[in-house]
Amino acid sequence: xxxxxxxxxxxxxxxxxxxxxxxxxxxxxxxxxxxxxxxxxxxxxxxxxxxxxxxxxxxxxxxxxxxxxxxxxxxxxxxxxxxxxxxxxxxxxxxxxxxxxxxxxxxxxxxxxxxxxxxxxxxxxxxxxxxxxxxxxxxxxxxxxxxxxxxxxxxxxxxxxxxxxxxxxxxxxxxxxxxxxxxxxxxxxxxxxxxxxxxxxxxxxxxxxxxxxxxxxxxxxxxxxxxxxxxxxxxxxx
Amino acid sequence: xxxxxxxxxxxxxxxxxxxxxxxxxxxxxxxxxxxxxxxxxxxxxxxxxxxxxxxxxxxxxxxxxxxxxxxxxxxxxxxxxxxxxxxxxxxxxxxxxxxxxxxxxxxxxxxxxxxxxxxxxxxxxxxxxxxxxxxxxxxxxxxxxxxxxxxxxxxxxxxxxxxxxxxxxxxxxxxxxxxxxxxxxxxxxxxxxxxxxxxxxxxxxxxxxxxxxxxxxxxxxxxxxxxx
Amino acid sequence: xxxxxxxxxxxxxxxxxxxxxxxxxxxxxxxxxxxxxxxxxxxxxxxxxxxxxxxxxxxxxxxxxxxxxxxxxxxxxxxxxxxxxxxxxxxxxxxxxxxxxxxxxxxxxxxxxxxxxxxxxxxxxxxxxxxxxxxxxxxxxxxxxxxxxxxxxxxxxxxxxxxxxxxxxxxxxxxxxxxxxxxxxxxxxxxxxxxxxxxxxxxxxxxxxxxxxxxxxxxxxxxxxx
Numbered sequence: 001x002x003x004x005x006x007x008x009x010x011x012x013x014x015x016x017x018x019x020x021x022x023x024x025x026x027x028x029x030x031x032x033x034x035x036x037x038x039x040x041x042x043x044x045x046x047x048x049x050x051x052x053x054x055x056x057x058x059x060x061x062x063x064x065x066x067x068x069x070x071x072x073x074x075x076x077x078x079x080x081x082x083x084x085x086x087x088x089x090x091x092x093x094x095x096x097x098x099x100x101x102x103x104x105x106x107x108x109x110x111x112x113x114x115x116x117x118x119x120x121x122x123x124x125x126x127x128x129x130x131x132x133x134x135x136x137x138x139x140x141x142x143x144x145x146x147x148x149x150x151x152x153x154x155x156x157x158x159x160x161x162x163x164x165x166x167x168x169x170x171x172x173x174x175x176x177x178x179x180x181x182x183x184x185x186x187x188x189x190x191x192x193x194x195x196x197x198x199x200x201x202x203x204x205x206x207x208x209x210x211x212x213x214x215x216x217x218x219x220x221x222x223x224x225x226x227x228x229x230x231x232x233x234x235x236x237x238x
Numbered sequence: 239x240x241x242x243x244x245x246x247x248x249x250x251x252x253x254x255x256x257x258x259x260x261x262x263x264x265x266x267x268x269x270x271x272x273x274x275x276x277x278x279x280x281x282x283x284x285x286x287x288x289x290x291x292x293x294x295x296x297x298x299x300x301x302x303x304x305x306x307x308x309x310x311x312x313x314x315x316x317x318x319x320x321x322x323x324x325x326x327x328x329x330x331x332x333x334x335x336x337x338x339x340x341x342x343x344x345x346x347x348x349x350x351x352x353x354x355x356x357x358x359x360x361x362x363x364x365x366x367x368x369x370x371x372x373x374x375x376x377x378x379x380x381x382x383x384x385x386x387x388x389x390x391x392x393x394x395x396x397x398x399x400x401x402x403x404x405x406x407x408x409x410x411x412x413x414x415x416x417x418x419x420x421x422x423x424x425x426x427x428x429x430x431x432x433x434x435x436x437x438x439x440x441x442x443x444x445x446x447x448x449x450x451x452x453x454x455x456x457x458x459x460x461x462x463x464x465x466x
Numbered sequence: 467x468x469x470x471x472x473x474x475x476x477x478x479x480x481x482x483x484x485x486x487x488x489x490x491x492x493x494x495x496x497x498x499x500x501x502x503x504x505x506x507x508x509x510x511x512x513x514x515x516x517x518x519x520x521x522x523x524x525x526x527x528x529x530x531x532x533x534x535x536x537x538x539x540x541x542x543x544x545x546x547x548x549x550x551x552x553x554x555x556x557x558x559x560x561x562x563x564x565x566x567x568x569x570x571x572x573x574x575x576x577x578x579x580x581x582x583x584x585x586x587x588x589x590x591x592x593x594x595x596x597x598x599x600x601x602x603x604x605x606x607x608x609x610x611x612x613x614x615x616x617x618x619x620x621x622x623x624x625x626x627x628x629x630x631x632x633x634x635x636x637x638x639x640x641x642x643x644x645x646x647x648x649x650x651x652x653x654x655x656x657x658x659x660x661x662x663x664x665x666x667x668x669x670x671x672x673x674x675x676x677x678x679x680x681x682x683x684x685x686x687x688x689x690x691x692x
Contacts, residue, residue: 020375021454021455021457022458022462053550058691079554079555082554084551088551090550091546093545094483106471106472107556109468149551304685359638360638367622367631380621383617383621387614387678388639390678390681391638391641391642391678394673398645398670
């Protein structure tokens, strides 16, 4: 086994994931340096979600391995470092906003859950409804709470699955400012997305998946700023 | 070639069973107390041995699957359980026929009968769970866990049943009684029938495994077609 | 220490959600009462017969009503993909399992402690004559049911027909625990001493709990992650 490059935040080596006999990911090799933002592009069914789920430790691959700052994704140090924002908001409807954030702060073993919760409620402009149940929240408020849930333990690696889909303008603005702040603070971000325009504001790197294969991985081509679909056309994805 | 060996083994098993049947029906005398019906024992006991061998191997294969994550172990486990449940059925039905003649009833809540029925239900629920999961990898993982639980629970139930009163005929084979209670000729036929049934089981499991592998391959291709 | 805190955090979260919504608790308690009432039509409630089957009746009620609680255990995580958020958190799968099992254990005990007096009133039984022996039977057998129910709740959470599959899987597995609990409970609620022969059922309960708790704790990570 070759040594993990010490500079890698997330390192993926010869990764294969099968659903039965169907290979969802085929021999993925990725090396993501700290402080970069990778936009993971590809059509539905190309394996973006599967790759993110494996990085987040929600699934195990059949072959190959993933290292999060040198650890297996299921290692508690790796999971402490990961912030996950998936398709669902990942907070409980029957608990209040405050209770939800305190719960996750406790699960992450933070020193003072109450303070952290209060602080994040303020940052996401939910402090006026801290004690209301999430069930009563509007869509945008739920999404902001989900963002707070994903960020509250100051993760060093953020894994976001289609983060801009279904977000309202306010939540998009919040998420982008938080992501920019995290990036400045040295965090690593991986996001799968269809919303090229939003993603290109932050992405330093791009990767293109097609049918489980990695077609392109590298710094964001300069052409993509003017024309976000450039990558798709160049690599024959139409 | 493999196919020929498989069918060859099947034919050998069939002929062997026929020959045993000949000895059982025509070679051996009636039993003193039970008359002709005791002959059902020659199929009843070996069926139970066979199905427990199958369940035991399925449990082992399930552990191997969780360890190695190779779908062939899962394929073996499901094939062994399916063939095992068939022999559980044979064991149950032959037992019921015997009970009808000797005890005059088809079914009694004798603990060992009850246990046999529970075993059947536990492994039937294993097969049911498999039908409810679509992704073959998840299916393999979850059914392996269930298979391990099933074997543990069936063993504990057996122990619990031991503590309940039993009216099932006790041990008859010499290795459990120390010899003397059974004609050695009869005992040898029991073992021979077991061996023949095991051979048959091996053939059935191998055929079932091939079918399971193929259906998984087809499933994979279908997913691939959808992905394009 | 961290492990214990995480376990309790999960248990507390589940209990808080359940106490707030009472989704499964209400259903389980009313279901238990309904079965108890229906049973009065199956046997003559005033006859001595009921004394002999009291343990069996009670544990069937507990098992049927319990399945409603156990079904919700992991199903409650499905709503907003909360299960992903839990599994991705640093809480180990086994702590997650134990936390949820602990919450289910408390909820099942609540159902049992409501059902017992109802049973006592409806069938004219003074069930609490040997509380010091009945308590360990309730605790041990309920933990056994909880462990089986919680791990299979995790196993079936993503299935179609989850509500049907769970009882199919758990009842046959629970048979040894139910057998032991029924036998001991019948003796205890009738105020009889436990004969030496039947002491063995306590051992069965302890053995069952130990074996299946260790199996479940070992295998839960495989169930949740792979």
